Amino acid sequence: MRIKCPHCQHPATIRTSRAMSESVQEHQLQCSNIECAHTWVAHTAAVRTIAPSMTPNPKVFIPLSPRSPAYNKSDTKQLGLALDCPHPRAMAFDSS
Numbered sequence: 001m002r003i004k005c006p007h008c009q010h011p012a013t014i015r016t017s018r019a020m021s022e023s024v025q026e027h028q029l030q031c032s033n034i035e036c037a038h039t040w041v042a043h044t045a046a047v048r049t050i051a052p053s054m055t056p057n058p059k060v061f062i063p064l065s066p067r068s069p070a071y072n073k074s075d076t077k078q079l080g081l082a083l084d085c086p087h088p089r090a091m092a093f094d095s096s
Helices: 078-084
Strands: 012-019 024-031 039-045
Touching: none
Parallel strands: none
Antiparallel strands: 012 024, 024 039
């Protein structure tokens, strides 16, 4: 993932990361421009699922994107997807 400094737009480097929850990470970033030298904290979060996990974590629920191929094939419950709806990547290997 490439993150730019909000001040000078130079690339930033993630120096440390820690989990805030199963789907949110907190990162400490540093600008690569030595004249700027900005250091800040940012969060990244999983907000929607494009392709459901083939090994879902029962503690995690990330809603399906309406653009996901699995969206209309499921009741949008993540565990239901794993059991009731073939994964889009698995369908590519289906021999039938």
